Amino acid sequence: MQKPISKLLAGTAALFMVPGSALADVTATEVWDNWKTHAEKFGQTVTVGSQKASGDTLTLNDVTIGMEFPDGSATGTLEFLEMRERGDGTVAITMSPDFPFTMVADPKTGEAVDMAFMFRQVGTSIVASGGDGDITYDYLSSEIGMAVEKLIVDGEELDGVIEFALRDVDGQYASSEGDMTTLKSQTTAAVMDFAVSFTDPKGDGKVAMSGSVEGLRSNSSASFPVDFNMEDPTKIFSGGMNVEGGFLAGASNYSMNFQDGRDSFSADATSSSSALSFALKDGSIQYGGSTTDTNYRLTSPQIPFPEITFGMAESGFNLLMPLVPSEEPSDFGFLLKLVGLEISDMIWGMFDPSGALPRDPATVIFDVGGQMNWLVDITDPELAENFDGEMPTEIHELSLNDLTISVAGALAKGTGQFVFDNSDLETFDGMPAPTGTIDIDLLGINGLIDTLVNMGLLPQEQAMGARMMMGLFARPGQGEDSLTSKIEVKGDGSVFANGQQLK
Secondary structure: OHHHHHHHHHHHHHHHOOOOOOOOOOOHHHHHHHHHHHHHHOOOEEEEEEEEEEOOEEEEEEEEEEEEEOOEEEEEEEEEEEEEEOOOOOEEEEEOOEEEEEEEEOOOOOOOEEEEEEEEEEOOEEEEEEEOOEEEEEEEEEEEEEEEEEEEEOOEEOEEEEEEEEEEEEEEEEEEOOOEEEEEEEEEEEEEEEEEEEEOOOOOOEEEEEEEEEEEEEEEEEEEEOOOOOOOOOHHHHOOOEEEEEEEEOOEEEEEEEEEOOEEEEEEEEEOEEEEEEEEEOOEEEEEEEEEEEEEEEEOOOOOOOOEEEEEEEEEEEEEEEOOEOOOOEEEEEEEEEEEEEEOHHHHHHHOOOOOOOOOOEEEEEEEEEEEEEOOOOOOOOHHHHOOOOOOEEEEEEEEEEEEEEEOOEEEEEEEEEEEEOOOOOOEOOEOEEEEEEEEEEEOHHHHHHHHHHHOOOOHHHHHHHHHHHHHHOEEOOOOOEEEEEEEEOOOOOEEEOOEEOO
16 A cells, blocks of 8 residues: 555656756656656546636646556645746646545455645745756655545544645756656655554554654665656566665654553654665665664563663664676675663673672674575566466575674674685585585674673573583683684585584
8 A cells, every 4th residue: 555655656756846957948748748758657637627827928727647556546735836937947836735645445355545735835836947858857845745644544544644744845846858768766755753643443552653863864865767768667677677775863752642441552763863864776775874872671560670772872774685687797785783772780680689690781683694686576466376486586695794793791803705606506405506604703702701600590401512512613722711613514515613523
């Protein structure tokens, strides 16, 4: 259900906030034609109740934008739209401050939904410039907001609020036509506020969320062939469409409260900054994000102490993966980063009341990459139904760029690199034969094991087994309570640890 909404909003944004070149004059008619063209490329239909050109002004009334999708439809109507040529080669655009639209969906599986939204704008100024297929839209707005005015799920109307608002908005959107259609945008906003609250129509449950984000900045660009078919989502990955962009924000805060009879909890979070990035280009997808100085707090009568608090100095993730089948390998990667994780003394006290364990901030970093290729089209919805169990992918290279685990005074670090022979699926029982090494350094592990045994958290026999494994795979390193290990795997199936053959 979310995809049709996002698709409609993306196209609507292209209509009502569109940058390009100011080297040529643009007319009101060119601007209107540009809007309609982009709406159609996003799979939308545009109808006009009445249209009138008078001198330098084009006035349109009852402009309706609609979209059909497999399980429903969405539509919205703008009461009036005016485009006035200013005499300097630019066009000033004025429109209704309110833009209502509705969406209905009745999927074969899942809940039927009937929603009514209202978009509002205050103090908005839009100026179009350019011409000859390249048009730039510069816009300013005191406030741009959206509120859900009706939400019916399976025939039951929910009592609730969903609304957000961007304030002090400054942006630009550019479209360029040629062999490729190119769209670029950049937007800043001083702050974004949001609020969501609902009451369960079949019970006593209530949930409310709210928050604000300061200093928002976003940018995006997209290019695709002029004959690109937006109606076929599988072609997005293989039809020459490239999309990339990013989002940055400053300080943010969020809060949530839940109540259901005697059960309740509240939570809040703050962060100093956050970022997101995305790209869909050359048949691969990339998606990543990060936050800094994040702090969380949870309170509830159901927990045995007043509150749970924890925080992180930095957290982040990133995913890079090819999406289309190919005979040639492409880059892939995955990153998970949790740096400076701290939990409250109340949580530590649950399992370490005497303070035997060091309570230094913990860190977990897992960063891998390499090259792979798909043998099947994973974007084909029929793949899961017809999957025959054959290997769907080939991995050619795998690198452990960074493995870092630091907790309770102990540290483990690892790096490594392997190449795979996809023609040899016998040596390692169906897995492509790897060749490569991995290096691991351990610091403070024996000390941590001793402390856990003394605390009664680790049985002596399990501690002995762990030490035997470390003795088999590792050797003493430099410094006290330091171990190091080099694991080497050869293509013939042999495995060595620190030069000693294990297999």
